[in-house]
Amino acid sequence: MQRDPAALKAALADLEQRDLKRTRRVMPRADLVNFCSNDYLGLSTHPEVVRAFVAAAEKYGVGSGASHLVTGHGIEHEALEAELAAFTGRERALVYSTGYMANLGVIGALVDQKSVLVSDKLNHASLIDGCRLARADSLRFAHGDVAHAAERLAGADGATKLVITDGVFSMDGDLAPLPGLARAARDANAWLVVDDAHALGVVGARGRGSCEHFGLDQDDVPVLVGTFGKGFGTFGAFVAGSADLIELLIQTSRTYIYTTALPPAVAAATRAALRVSEAESWRREKALTLARKVHRALRLPGECVSAIVPVIVGDSAQALRASRELEARGLLVAAIRPPTVPDGTARLRITLSAAHEESQVDTLIEALGELRG
Ligand SMILES: Cc1ncc(COP(=O)(O)O)c(C=O)c1O
Incomplete structure (x- = not known):
């Protein structure tokens, strides 16, 4: 312009x-x-969540003051990560400042220029932007179409392959066919990245999201993204997966490294929200x-x-x-x-x-x- x-x-x-x-x-x-x-x-106004937020703000102040790798990482973040790992059944979890950044950051950390990204056509904008920013070959498959995803993967001879999908689609409310996508990704030796922003807290017998709904574990869905601004009623996000995946993100994920850490009070409020979501x-x-x-x-x-x-x-x-x-x-x-x-x-x-x-x-x-x- x-x-x-x-x-x-x-x-x-x-x-x-x-x-x-x-x-x-x-x-x-x-x-x-x-x-x-x-x-x-309805957790954004839940008294226990609000109390946890206020108490932590009084104890630690309002801002985190720096990025995680400098001095922004505190005991509330550390505890929240351990609780998220347990909640999702993953080895480790990493707190990001927003879901938008988590998606950009995890895709960016896994790809190189020879990678091939295979995404559902209706994925959230942050996943789409993550693919755009990655500057790798980006292919779309028809919404929820496992056979089409497998076809895309078969035609992709890139060194690193990612299959990327929302767990519950934000504008349609439907579930991705995760068991089929997990199989297709495994057969093609591709990472499966699932953004479960709209399922966590809501979907699954204990609210653990689409993976729980389908009975899938870390081996089936090696990269799980979740956000706190939806079912948990607070703000922020996380990626969960193997200990080595998380360590790699800490070392190389640009949207994790080059931004101010989530305020500790938000981490404390999210810990309370996690507890309430399970108890109630x-x-x-x-x-x-x-x-x-x-x-x-x-x-x-x-x-x-x-x-x-x-x-x-x-x-x-x-x-x-x-x-x-x-x-x-x-x-x-x-x-x-x-x-x-x-x-x-x-x-x-x-x-x-x-x-x-x-x-x-x-x-x-x-x-x-x-x-x-
Ligand atoms: C599926 C999905 N992923 C990621 C995000 C981004 O999360 P955040 O609001 O924490 O940036 C959103 C919406 O905000 C979303 O709907």
């Missing part, structure tokens, strides 16, 4: 004209029931039960396996209109439009949480029913 005020104005006008201009809402809004947060278990399993059950209720009431296709219920509208203008009409009724449901989702698949992305009341969900179902006419 030219350095020209008119060019900026034209770019913004173009977004507006295509119904793709985004606006930020200043939250919280007491007049709206939020159906688009990723706080699936009703939270996971409630979020899933409410999601299934919405899915059933709207007669949506497929199976409801997560707390995310997408209602595909198609056209961006129509999705925006529906979102505005819901907002007028006190219901906050964001319209998700391209480029976050593929062209022609704009949608209302409804998320359910343990913090919702049943009556609020009934109101939403009724409003959506009327909207669809």
Whole structure:
């Protein structure tokens, strides 16, 4: 873009004209029931989590003061990593400052220029950007299509191969076919990288995510990414895997090394959230039960396996209109439009949480029913 005020104005006008201009809402809004947060278990305001945050901030201060390899790594990070390793059944875990950085960092650490990256077409933007930044050969396979992934791998003669997928897809709420992908990756001697941001805390008998759901271990899924800003209600992320994988990330992962460590109070709050998510399993059950209720009431296709219920509208203008009409009724449901989702698949992305009341969900179902006419 030219350095020209008119060019900026034209770019913004173009977004507006295509119904793709985004606006930020200043939250919280007491007049709206939020159906688009990723706080699936309602832990962001849980008293134990808040108390842990405040106590750690009083003890250690607000910021970590440096990157992990300088002096930013503290006992809260160290303890959280050990607990995450136990929670995920991995040898070791490493805390990153955000999920976006974890994905960039783990892909970047594993690839070289001769590598081949094989990714699900609907992967989260941070995985896509991780592939772009890696400057290796990047191939896509059709969403959830194991045979296509295997085909891509067969055609790839790169030295290092990665199969990369979301565990639960952020905009669709469906599960990746992990057992098939694990088999295909093993057969091709490829790393399988699973970003389980939307499954951890929610999916699996004990909330341990898609790997638990499918009964897969570290050998099947050697690289597991998780985030804290969703089911755990805090902020930050981690990568879990073998002790050597984690050591390699500490030594070489640029988004781990060259950034300020997560504030220790956030690590302490996340430890509390992990404990609460396990102790209060009703939270996971409630979020899933409410999601299934919405899915059933709207007669949506497929199976409801997560707390995310997408209602595909198609056209961006129509999705925006529906979102505005819901907002007028006190219901906050964001319209998700391209480029976050593929062209022609704009949608209302409804998320359910343990913090919702049943009556609020009934109101939403009724409003959506009327909207669809
Ligand atoms: C699947 C997935 N991975 C990674 C991220 C990024 O995580 P973070 O918000 O911690 O950067 C998100 C969303 O934020 C996501 O939906």
